[in-house]
Structures are given as structure tokens and as C-alpha cells.
Amino acid sequence: MDELNILELIQQKKYVEVKKILSEMNEVDIAEILEDEELDIATILIIFRMLPKDFAVEVFAHFSSEQQLNLVNAMTDKELKYIIDELFFDDMIDLLEEMPANIVSKILMQSSSEERKLINQFLKYPPDSAGSLMTIEYVELKKDMTVKDAMAHIKETGLSKETVYTCYVTDKNRSLEGIISLRLIVVSNEDALIRDLMEDEIIYVNTHDDQETVAKVFRRYGFLALPVVDTQNRLTGIITVDDIMDVMEQEATEDFQRMAAMSPSDDPYLSSSVFTLSKKRISWLLILMVTATISGRIISSYEELLSSAVILASFMPMLMNTGGSSGSQASTLIIRGLATGEIEMSDVFRVLWKEFRVSVVVGIALAIVNFLRLMYITRASFTVSLTVSLTLFVTIVIAKIVGCVAPIIAKKLRLDPAIMAAPLITTVVDAVALVVYFSIATVLIGI
């Protein structure tokens, strides 16, 4: 059964069949079908109401925030209350963060005062912090429980928890004393004590840690969930791996955007307006446009040389491009290495030394190819061929070093290294290439 057929059935109002088909589908796929532009909100609500209630909440959690808003506006208070009660806490926080103020207060009115307090606390965590990612629905055990007690506790409460596969052992002050996997509980003897089984060397994150840090911890250890503690070391929530996959993707996308001179955004491309998209691109282009005038100045100052040997102008794009690309090769490696943690700040000198040697090898190879090409294919003069090839070599070496150093400096200045990518490196390397070019030309060609 593919998506189009279901849409057809919906439009023909064959709801009995639709219900049957949907009952066999995954909530993610249903949410996608109900996002289709051709459906109006009334139809969506009809279908939404046909789903089993608990399942409807799961589908709701997978809607885009736009669609959630439409539905919240269209549904009754009773329906809203049901969704609020049943949504996982982290999904509810996500929902509230995206809703306009009047909807937020409508939602808050549906929750208990205790829950309202918690919600307000969670809404205060900085965006992209561990606190804003975490959920409070975890399994809490006590260390004097036996395996049997623990199993009974999980059996009773397990369905409403975000995960039951990692359980958290806390004392009466909610300090985290240990963690234990459901696997270990299941394979252990019924009478064994949790205190003897639990792992007490715990890897955790703090509520204010950045989500990038959290993602690194997940990747490093391959965990399914990670506890989040506050400054008093009390367990305040957990983060599960499915949310971290989204973070990893989002962080990589942000780096791609920054490296292409755009202000990063996690709004979906297709639903962003033309003006929003334009705004995210103009500022960096303006900066680059102004920076590029430095190259223009350099060219102007060698106007005399250029007019006496206009042929020199024709090699400028090749020199600037090859230099720029060499530089951005280096900067991309460093930026990505710093982001994944493969390169640490302590490796800086090893990286620099390695890139220097690479630049010499690459520079010599390209300069030789270029010299031969100019002499025997383009049939330029020996002096011009030598000038261009020498410039190429020097530019590649300098470009690699600039490409290497710039992201490291950015990191030291606590800026995002990703801004030191191709566009900015290119502008800098262009200027360098031109100065080197005209200086060598002045000496070799003489004026």
C-alpha cells in the first residue's frame, strides 16, 4: 500500500479502509501522510480521531510543529488534555517551545500545577543544551531492591517511560548512585541486590552541557541513554539515543551551512520563505564582497605591470582557484576533525607540520604539471611559465597553512571553526596569491 493510494482513499472518504490500513502502519509514516498539503485540517482531524488514542499521541509527536499548531487549534480541550497527559515530557517541551504564547497558556491550563512547575523549569534551559533535550520519564530504582523487586517495578511503570533499558539508581536526595541495564537485570538471579549489580562509575552530562558535547559522549561510548545531572549532582533527566541522532544530523547540517557562508538554521528548507532564506545568505556575502576588494586594490596597484603584460591577467583565475581549493581542503579537514573530536587542540603542531609537508608535495606536483602544460600546450614564454608555476607552488603552501591555522585561531577565540571555511579562506588566499604573483612577476619579467 503506498502513500498515494491512501491519500486517494482518504479523499474518497473510504474511512473504514483507511482505518484498517493505518492500523498496520508505523506512526512516523502516518504522520508523513497526514502532512500532505492536499489534505485540509478537518480531514486530518477526522483521521487523527480514528486512530487508537495512545497511538494518536505518538503520531502527534511526529508531526511538524506547524501541523501540531494546526491540530491544537482545531481539537477540543479534552483531546488536548489527553495529548498533554500522554506525550513524553521531552516531546511536550519541544511542542511548547514552538507554540505561540496563547497556545502555550492554553496547554498549561490543561496540566496540573506540579507539572506546570516542571514545565517552566524545563523551558528555562538554554536551547541546544542537555537540559533542553532530556526527558523525565526514566526508571528509577533503589539500591536495596532485589532483581525481583526491580522487575516488578519495571513491569508496573515501564510502558510510560521513554526507555526501560537503562535504569537509574538514586538515593533519597535523588543523587545518582548507579546505573544498571535491563539486560543485566534480566539475566541475573532473582534475589541478587541491585547494589551489587549496578555500575557505580557513571558517565553523565550536566544540564547546561552543549548538545554537541552530549552527542560526542554518545558516539564515544555507544550508549542507548545518558543521565543528566544538575550542579548538585542530582539526577534531573535522561537523554535517549534517538534524540541524539537528530542532534548529530542537525549539528552536521549547521556546519555545512556555516562552511558555505550561510547563517545556520534548522528550519526546513522547503517551508522557509524566500525572504528568510535570502536574509541568511546576504550578510556573509556582503562581508565577502567587501573583503574581496582587498584583491582589487592589489590588482590596481600593479596596474602598470598588468597593462605592459596583459597575458598575466589570464592566469589569475587559475592561481586564485587552485590556491583557494588547496586552502579549503586543509580547513575542511581541520574543521571536521575538531567537530568530531578526531583532532584535539593539543594536536595543533602535529597537524600544522603534516599539512606543511603535504602542501610541499602537492605544490611541487601541481607546479611541474602546470609548467609543462604552459610551455608545451599553451606555448607561453619560459619566463611567464616559470612565474606562474612558482606562484602556484608558493600559493599552495601558504594556502594550506592559512587553511590550517584559521580554524584553530577561531576555536581559540571561542568562535565556531566552521566559519573559517572555503569562502573566507578563498578571499584571503586570493589576496596572497596576487601579491606573490605580481612580486615574482616584477622580479622575473622585470619592468
Added chain:
Amino acid sequence: MDELNILELIQQKKYVEVKKILSEMNEVDIAEILEDEELDIATILIIFRMLPKDFAVEVFAHFSSEQQLNLVNAMTDKELKYIIDELFFDDMIDLLEEMPANIVSKILMQSSSEERKLINQFLKYPPDSAGSLMTIEYVELKKDMTVKDAMAHIKETGLSKETVYTCYVTDKNRSLEGIISLRLIVVSNEDALIRDLMEDEIIYVNTHDDQETVAKVFRRYGFLALPVVDTQNRLTGIITVDDIMDVMEQEATEDFQRMAAMSPSDDPYLSSSVFTLSKKRISWLLILMVTATISGRIISSYEELLSSAVILASFMPMLMNTGGSSGSQASTLIIRGLATGEIEMSDVFRVLWKEFRVSVVVGIALAIVNFLRLMYITRASFTVSLTVSLTLFVTIVIAKIVGCVAPIIAKKLRLDPAIMAAPLITTVVDAVALVVYFSIATVLIGI
């Protein structure tokens, strides 16, 4: 206790203390410490032998392949056999893929003939396919089991499985009939039948699916594990989420590398040789160098115009750079959108239309700023200011369209869209910018 202190203790041969400290550490951290360059293989082997045997295997699985090779060469056959027997199947396949032939046969000699058959089958899956990622250590249930039977089965076999949190229900031909989570088993009544609880609409991948596809399925549904079936629909293995996080990171890194004109590689940067690194960069730089000569030709053919108005040369870098950056903004968005699945091939025309409108907005804004700057700051003539600003506008519009169309064409040709990134786009846009520039100049300035 930080890493340096442990290294000191090791070098002082205070092994009792070292053992105590290591016993409280995570296997990932121990593997990292034992990768330190200052330790010789004899010392590493001493420490490795101090670890509890099962734990040592886990540490082994986290070593780099280089370190694994060193250790395999240094350890006794008996130790090797223990590791081979206890390693998870996917880790063993990874190990074998990286080892030289003589070591592979040494390892194969230590395994049973049945296991050898399986290993040979697994080694045949294409690299980066679902088959090469999967493991065979999963929990297999039968649909006539009760929850109690299933729990007993998991209790007995659970410790040797890669995951117990998703269990797979198969018939006697190993066809996959359903999946069930341990959570559901734990919260259900002891006498309930697996057949009544299991999910029979199963989302799965095939052994030959690309790892990027597998990663997309994981992200979409937030699964902890995914079944892999062969062409006859028989369950051949499972893939777990921890391995997929590595895939996601590796795929993003490859895209970063391709987009910066490098041949992708998953060798770690710091341990790659200068020549290997140089080789990965030279080929693309050569291609770009040769492509850039097109721009050179264009400049040569307007030599006359240029020598009569050398000032025109000084705006070339700005025009080429701004154009190149605009183009690579568009191409980066498309490439990343296609990689994450946010943009589908069916969205092509919507994307093109959107990018066109964005380019007009951005182009007009930059052209106006540029015109005013040239007139009132640079104090260029009206004709020159107009020529440069008009060129800027046209170039930005064309650049955005090229940046948009190129990755889509690459995808249609079944190439990786990531090669159509900044470097290649820049070379194309440079040529376009120059032709537009000189054409407008010829008309406006006249010759």
C-alpha cells in the same frame, strides 16, 4: 584520575595500582590510554593481560586496527582463540577486513569450520553495505512461545547477544515473522503468547542496501536495532544503533571531504602518511587547475578591452568570489538536503523556483550596495559602477541556478551530488562571471 597519571603509573611499573584504576574505567577509555604512542607493545600486552578476560575482549574491540594487528602478532594462539570466540561477530568481521592475509588465516585456523563458513560469507558483502555492518548475535524467538518462555530464553542467552532489547520471531525456515521489544515482553502477562504481542508489519533492510539507506531508516524511525534479510526474506542479521552513529558520522565526513575537493577516506587523519594525504588531494586540484584555464582563455580573448581599461581587472576577484560563494550556498543546501532526505528528487522544481527567487532578492541587494560603494567610496565612474553592479546581479542569479542544478544532475547520473560543491561550482561560475562582465563592459563602455 586522569590519563597522564595512569601513563606515569604504567611507566613506573606500578601494576597493582594500575589494575585497580583500570577496573573502574570504561573499556573505551582504557583502549584510548593503551593507544598512547609512548607505550611499547610489551607493556601494552602486560596491561592487557591484567584485565578480566571478558573485559579485555571488549577493550580489544575498541582498539584501532593498527593496534589490534600489533596485539594479535604479540599474543599467544590461546589468547587469540579466546578473543575470536568472545568478540561479537560484527567486530570480528571488522577485524578480519583490516588484517593482512597471513593474520586472517591464523585467525581462521582458530575458529570452527561452521564459523569459518559464516565468516567467509560475511567477508563477501560489499563494503558499506548493510551486510557488512550486521551481526548475527540476536535473540531469536518462536511465535508459539509464551512470555515466560521468552524471558527464560533471554535470561539464558542474553549475555552473548549484541542486543536483547529487540527480539526477532522467525519460522523454521528463518523467515522473519515478527519483532517484539523486550519492554513489551517485560510488561506483559507471563502466559501471553508472543504471536499475539509481536509486531508483524516489520521495517527491515536488505543485505545489499547501502549503509546510507540504513542510517536514514534508523533516523526516521528512531529504532535501536533493525533486521537485515536476504533476497529470500530470511533473517540474516541485525544492525544496532551504536554502529549506525559511526556510519552517520563517517557519511557526513565523506561529504565534507568530497565537497572540499578531496577523495574521501575514513582513515584517521593523524595516522595517515603525508603521501597518502597528498594523493587524495592532488587529483581534484589537477582537474580544477585545468578547468580554470577556461577562465584564462576568456580573459585572453578580451585582452584588447582589458588593456584599454585595466581598471576592469581589479573587480574580477570580487565578482568571481561573490558569484562562487552564492553558487556554493545553493549547492550546499541541495547536497545536504539530498543526503538527509529533506529534499527529494520530486521537489526539484519547487527548489529551483525558490532558489531563483532567493537569487533575485540577494542579487538586487548586493548590486545596490555595490553600486553605492563604487560610486561614493571607490569613486569609480558611473559606467564602471553600473557595469560591475549589473554583472554582480546577473552572476548571482546564474550562480544560484548552476549551484542548484549541478547536484541534481549528478544525482540523476548516479554520481555523488557532493562533488558538485564549492570548488567545481566556483570554476564554472568564474567563467560565467567573466563572460557576463566583459559582454556588459563591451556594450556599456564601448571600445
